Amino acid sequence: MLILTRMLKIDSAGHEAEVPIKLYLPVNLGDHWQCEYEIGWPDNTRRSKADGVDSVQSLLLALKKIGADIYTSEAHKSGKLIWEKRGDGYGFPLPAGIRDLYEGSDRFL
Protein backbone atom coordinates (compact mmCIF):
# COMPACT_ATOMS: atom_id res chain seq x y z
CA MET A 1 0.00 0.00 0.00
CA LEU A 2 1.34 3.40 -1.02
CA ILE A 3 1.79 5.63 2.03
CA LEU A 4 4.19 8.44 1.07
CA THR A 5 5.01 10.34 -2.11
CA ARG A 6 7.27 13.20 -3.12
CA MET A 7 7.49 14.71 -6.55
CA LEU A 8 10.87 15.74 -7.91
CA LYS A 9 11.41 17.24 -11.35
CA ILE A 10 14.00 17.02 -14.04
CA ASP A 11 14.44 20.29 -15.83
CA SER A 12 15.98 19.84 -19.23
CA ALA A 13 16.10 22.75 -21.70
CA GLY A 14 12.86 24.23 -20.48
CA HIS A 15 11.08 20.90 -20.53
CA GLU A 16 10.15 19.47 -17.13
CA ALA A 17 9.65 15.82 -16.40
CA GLU A 18 8.26 14.53 -13.14
CA VAL A 19 10.16 12.08 -11.00
CA PRO A 20 7.68 10.62 -8.50
CA ILE A 21 9.08 8.96 -5.41
CA LYS A 22 6.78 6.47 -3.74
CA LEU A 23 7.07 4.65 -0.43
CA TYR A 24 4.95 1.67 0.43
CA LEU A 25 3.70 0.46 3.76
CA PRO A 26 6.32 -1.66 5.55
CA VAL A 27 5.34 -5.29 5.73
CA ASN A 28 6.21 -7.92 8.27
CA LEU A 29 8.03 -10.81 6.58
CA GLY A 30 8.38 -12.85 9.74
CA ASP A 31 12.09 -12.56 10.45
CA HIS A 32 12.25 -8.88 9.45
CA TRP A 33 10.29 -5.93 8.07
CA GLN A 34 10.50 -4.64 4.54
CA CYS A 35 9.61 -1.27 3.03
CA GLU A 36 9.43 -1.01 -0.75
CA TYR A 37 9.97 2.17 -2.71
CA GLU A 38 9.99 3.43 -6.29
CA ILE A 39 11.76 6.23 -8.09
CA GLY A 40 10.04 7.07 -11.35
CA TRP A 41 12.88 8.18 -13.57
CA PRO A 42 11.66 9.33 -17.00
CA ASP A 43 13.42 6.45 -18.77
CA ASN A 44 12.66 3.74 -16.22
CA THR A 45 11.18 3.19 -12.79
CA ARG A 46 13.52 1.92 -10.14
CA ARG A 47 11.90 -0.41 -7.64
CA SER A 48 13.79 -1.41 -4.56
CA LYS A 49 13.34 -1.99 -0.86
CA ALA A 50 14.90 -1.52 2.52
CA ASP A 51 14.66 -3.74 5.55
CA GLY A 52 14.86 -3.59 9.29
CA VAL A 53 14.09 -5.32 12.51
CA ASP A 54 10.81 -3.39 12.69
CA SER A 55 8.61 -1.20 10.51
CA VAL A 56 10.22 2.06 11.64
CA GLN A 57 13.76 0.95 10.80
CA SER A 58 12.73 -0.37 7.41
CA LEU A 59 11.03 2.96 6.62
CA LEU A 60 14.00 5.02 7.80
CA LEU A 61 16.43 2.96 5.80
CA ALA A 62 14.19 3.18 2.74
CA LEU A 63 14.44 6.97 2.99
CA LYS A 64 18.23 6.70 3.20
CA LYS A 65 18.42 4.36 0.24
CA ILE A 66 16.26 6.72 -1.79
CA GLY A 67 18.62 9.54 -0.83
CA ALA A 68 21.60 7.46 -1.95
CA ASP A 69 19.92 6.61 -5.24
CA ILE A 70 19.07 10.24 -5.94
CA TYR A 71 22.41 11.73 -4.94
CA THR A 72 24.36 9.25 -7.04
CA SER A 73 22.11 9.61 -10.10
CA GLU A 74 23.17 11.20 -13.36
CA ALA A 75 20.18 13.53 -13.06
CA HIS A 76 21.56 14.95 -9.82
CA LYS A 77 25.12 15.18 -11.12
CA SER A 78 23.97 17.07 -14.18
CA GLY A 79 22.23 19.58 -11.92
CA LYS A 80 18.87 19.05 -13.60
CA LEU A 81 17.12 17.30 -10.73
CA ILE A 82 15.05 19.65 -8.59
CA TRP A 83 12.77 19.36 -5.61
CA GLU A 84 11.77 22.85 -4.48
CA LYS A 85 14.79 24.90 -5.52
CA ARG A 86 17.67 23.97 -7.78
CA GLY A 87 20.70 22.86 -5.82
CA ASP A 88 18.87 22.90 -2.51
CA GLY A 89 18.60 19.16 -1.94
CA TYR A 90 15.72 16.71 -2.01
CA GLY A 91 14.73 16.27 1.63
CA PHE A 92 15.94 12.69 1.90
CA PRO A 93 18.59 11.58 4.40
CA LEU A 94 21.74 9.78 3.28
CA PRO A 95 23.55 6.78 4.76
CA ALA A 96 26.45 7.81 7.01
CA GLY A 97 29.18 6.96 4.49
CA ILE A 98 28.11 9.49 1.85
CA ARG A 99 26.73 12.42 3.85
CA ASP A 100 29.35 14.68 2.36
CA LEU A 101 27.22 14.63 -0.79
CA TYR A 102 24.47 16.69 0.81
CA GLU A 103 23.54 19.88 -0.97
CA GLY A 104 21.65 22.95 0.18
CA SER A 105 19.10 22.48 2.93
CA ASP A 106 19.81 18.74 3.08
CA ARG A 107 22.91 19.59 5.11
CA PHE A 108 20.60 20.29 8.06
CA LEU A 109 18.99 16.86 7.98
Place this chain on the structure above:
Amino acid sequence: MQSCASVVSRQCAPKKIKPRSSHRGHGYDPNQPRVPKGHTGGGQWTSTGGAPTIEPPAAQPPYAGLPETMKVAAGPRPGIRLGPNTPIPPDVWEEWRRHATQGIKGLLDEWVRFFKGRAGEGSRVPKDQCDALYDEDGAICRAARSLPCWEQAALRYGNCIAGRPIPPLGFGGR
Protein backbone atom coordinates in the same frame (compact mmCIF):
# COMPACT_ATOMS: atom_id res chain seq x y z
CA MET B 1 73.20 -64.75 -9.98
CA GLN B 2 69.88 -63.22 -8.98
CA SER B 3 69.55 -59.50 -9.27
CA CYS B 4 69.67 -57.38 -6.14
CA ALA B 5 66.12 -56.34 -6.66
CA SER B 6 64.89 -59.90 -6.42
CA VAL B 7 66.90 -60.79 -3.34
CA VAL B 8 65.75 -59.25 -0.15
CA SER B 9 66.90 -61.48 2.63
CA ARG B 10 70.14 -62.78 1.20
CA GLN B 11 73.28 -60.81 0.88
CA CYS B 12 73.43 -59.15 -2.45
CA ALA B 13 76.80 -59.04 -4.13
CA PRO B 14 77.55 -55.93 -6.14
CA LYS B 15 78.06 -56.44 -9.81
CA LYS B 16 81.67 -56.61 -10.82
CA ILE B 17 82.64 -54.09 -13.37
CA LYS B 18 84.61 -55.73 -16.03
CA PRO B 19 87.21 -53.75 -17.90
CA ARG B 20 86.23 -53.00 -21.39
CA SER B 21 88.93 -53.66 -23.84
CA SER B 22 89.30 -53.91 -27.52
CA HIS B 23 92.02 -56.46 -26.78
CA ARG B 24 90.01 -58.86 -24.75
CA GLY B 25 92.61 -61.55 -25.13
CA HIS B 26 95.23 -59.92 -22.88
CA GLY B 27 93.42 -56.83 -21.54
CA TYR B 28 96.24 -54.51 -22.51
CA ASP B 29 96.31 -51.90 -25.21
CA PRO B 30 99.63 -50.19 -25.63
CA ASN B 31 97.97 -47.37 -27.53
CA GLN B 32 95.52 -46.51 -24.78
CA PRO B 33 96.16 -42.93 -23.62
CA ARG B 34 97.11 -42.13 -20.02
CA VAL B 35 96.55 -39.15 -17.79
CA PRO B 36 99.63 -36.89 -18.08
CA LYS B 37 102.06 -36.48 -15.20
CA GLY B 38 101.33 -33.69 -12.75
CA HIS B 39 97.58 -34.23 -13.03
CA THR B 40 95.36 -36.06 -10.60
CA GLY B 41 95.54 -39.70 -11.46
CA GLY B 42 98.65 -39.13 -13.55
CA GLY B 43 99.76 -42.27 -15.35
CA GLN B 44 96.37 -43.94 -15.10
CA TRP B 45 94.61 -45.27 -18.15
CA THR B 46 92.10 -42.88 -19.48
CA SER B 47 88.85 -43.18 -21.42
CA THR B 48 89.46 -44.96 -24.69
CA GLY B 49 90.59 -48.50 -24.63
CA GLY B 50 90.49 -50.99 -21.80
CA ALA B 51 90.42 -48.70 -18.76
CA PRO B 52 87.75 -49.69 -16.25
CA THR B 53 84.94 -47.17 -16.58
CA ILE B 54 81.45 -46.80 -15.29
CA GLU B 55 79.38 -44.99 -17.80
CA PRO B 56 77.07 -42.44 -16.24
CA PRO B 57 73.43 -42.83 -17.14
CA ALA B 58 72.24 -40.60 -19.93
CA ALA B 59 71.10 -37.21 -18.71
CA GLN B 60 67.37 -37.37 -18.13
CA PRO B 61 64.98 -34.97 -16.54
CA PRO B 62 63.93 -36.09 -13.08
CA TYR B 63 60.39 -36.68 -14.26
CA ALA B 64 61.31 -38.93 -17.17
CA GLY B 65 58.91 -41.84 -17.41
CA LEU B 66 55.99 -39.96 -15.89
CA PRO B 67 52.81 -39.37 -17.88
CA GLU B 68 52.73 -36.03 -19.70
CA THR B 69 50.32 -34.42 -17.26
CA MET B 70 52.44 -35.46 -14.30
CA LYS B 71 55.52 -34.15 -16.01
CA VAL B 72 53.88 -30.77 -16.18
CA ALA B 73 52.91 -30.95 -12.54
CA ALA B 74 56.33 -32.21 -11.51
CA GLY B 75 58.04 -29.70 -13.79
CA PRO B 76 60.34 -27.47 -11.81
CA ARG B 77 62.34 -29.17 -9.11
CA PRO B 78 64.78 -27.58 -6.71
CA GLY B 79 68.09 -27.07 -8.38
CA ILE B 80 66.69 -27.08 -11.90
CA ARG B 81 66.60 -23.76 -13.64
CA LEU B 82 63.78 -23.69 -16.10
CA GLY B 83 64.61 -22.24 -19.42
CA PRO B 84 65.47 -23.12 -22.96
CA ASN B 85 68.83 -24.67 -21.92
CA THR B 86 67.44 -27.13 -19.40
CA PRO B 87 67.01 -30.75 -20.38
CA ILE B 88 63.23 -30.35 -20.27
CA PRO B 89 61.67 -31.37 -23.57
CA PRO B 90 60.29 -28.31 -25.38
CA ASP B 91 56.74 -29.62 -25.53
CA VAL B 92 56.69 -30.22 -21.79
CA TRP B 93 58.26 -26.85 -21.11
CA GLU B 94 55.70 -25.11 -23.36
CA GLU B 95 52.81 -26.88 -21.70
CA TRP B 96 54.13 -26.03 -18.26
CA ARG B 97 54.62 -22.40 -19.29
CA ARG B 98 51.12 -22.22 -20.75
CA HIS B 99 49.52 -23.65 -17.59
CA ALA B 100 51.56 -21.35 -15.36
CA THR B 101 50.60 -18.31 -17.43
CA GLN B 102 46.93 -19.27 -17.35
CA GLY B 103 47.10 -19.81 -13.60
CA ILE B 104 48.68 -16.44 -12.90
CA LYS B 105 46.30 -14.67 -15.28
CA GLY B 106 43.32 -16.35 -13.65
CA LEU B 107 44.55 -15.30 -10.22
CA LEU B 108 44.98 -11.69 -11.33
CA ASP B 109 41.52 -11.68 -12.96
CA GLU B 110 39.96 -12.95 -9.74
CA TRP B 111 41.81 -10.31 -7.77
CA VAL B 112 40.63 -7.51 -10.07
CA ARG B 113 37.05 -8.85 -9.99
CA PHE B 114 37.14 -9.01 -6.19
CA PHE B 115 38.27 -5.41 -5.77
CA LYS B 116 35.93 -4.12 -8.47
CA GLY B 117 33.09 -5.90 -6.69
CA ARG B 118 34.08 -4.13 -3.51
CA ALA B 119 34.07 -0.79 -5.31
CA GLY B 120 37.43 0.78 -4.81
CA GLU B 121 37.79 4.53 -4.56
CA GLY B 122 36.69 6.23 -7.74
CA SER B 123 35.41 3.12 -9.46
CA ARG B 124 31.85 3.03 -10.74
CA VAL B 125 29.86 -0.03 -9.85
CA PRO B 126 26.61 -0.86 -11.64
CA LYS B 127 23.57 -0.42 -9.45
CA ASP B 128 22.49 -4.04 -9.79
CA GLN B 129 25.78 -5.12 -8.24
CA CYS B 130 25.04 -2.91 -5.26
CA ASP B 131 21.55 -4.39 -5.05
CA ALA B 132 23.13 -7.82 -5.04
CA LEU B 133 25.46 -6.72 -2.25
CA TYR B 134 22.47 -5.44 -0.27
CA ASP B 135 20.67 -8.75 -0.79
CA GLU B 136 23.70 -10.68 0.44
CA ASP B 137 23.94 -8.45 3.49
CA GLY B 138 20.20 -8.88 4.01
CA ALA B 139 20.55 -12.63 4.25
CA ILE B 140 23.08 -12.17 7.04
CA CYS B 141 21.01 -9.53 8.81
CA ARG B 142 17.88 -11.66 8.68
CA ALA B 143 19.74 -14.49 10.35
CA ALA B 144 21.35 -12.15 12.88
CA ARG B 145 18.10 -10.23 13.60
CA SER B 146 20.34 -7.27 14.29
CA LEU B 147 19.32 -3.60 14.08
CA PRO B 148 22.89 -2.32 13.46
CA CYS B 149 23.31 -4.95 10.77
CA TRP B 150 20.47 -3.45 8.68
CA GLU B 151 21.88 0.01 9.30
CA GLN B 152 25.27 -1.17 8.11
CA ALA B 153 23.75 -2.88 5.08
CA ALA B 154 22.17 0.43 3.99
CA LEU B 155 25.48 2.22 4.59
CA ARG B 156 27.35 -0.33 2.49
CA TYR B 157 24.77 0.06 -0.26
CA GLY B 158 25.26 3.84 -0.22
CA ASN B 159 29.03 3.51 -0.44
CA CYS B 160 28.69 0.94 -3.19
CA ILE B 161 26.60 3.07 -5.54
CA ALA B 162 28.76 6.09 -4.77
CA GLY B 163 31.82 4.06 -5.80
CA ARG B 164 33.45 4.34 -2.41
CA PRO B 165 35.27 1.77 -0.28
CA ILE B 166 32.79 -0.51 1.39
CA PRO B 167 33.28 -1.07 5.12
CA PRO B 168 32.90 -4.56 6.55
CA LEU B 169 29.48 -5.67 7.68
CA GLY B 170 30.34 -5.30 11.34
CA PHE B 171 27.46 -5.32 13.75
CA GLY B 172 26.58 -6.33 17.27
CA GLY B 173 24.16 -9.06 18.18
CA ARG B 174 20.75 -8.20 19.41
